[in-house]
Amino acid sequence: MRISLLRALRAIVMAGFALTAAAFVGLSIYAVLQFGLWWPGLAGIEGSTRLLLAAVTMLPFLLLFTKLNWSRPLGWLSGQFNRMVEPIDRAIELKDR
Secondary structure: OHHHHHHHHHHHHHHHHHHHHHHHHHHHHHHHHHHHHHHHHHOOOOOHHHHHHHHHHHHHHHHHHHHOOOHHHHHHHHHHHHHHHHHHHHHHHHHHO
């Protein structure tokens, strides 16, 4: 019973890591998209010119995101979650013996 609870807890922590990593990357991209769509409207530009300026604004940022080294911030995040998972893994190993 206790091993299944520990395994369920480990699965929950790992799911939390996956959701946090996806949220970090997703919100970064979402912020660029929102900025690109926001500023032409703020300047009073309408129509297809507004969309063209939005695309021109977003393109360099989105190209930069493909070249970024995402392993650095996500590696730090992985380390934080690993600190939470290690004691759970040790407890599971002790119970399996």
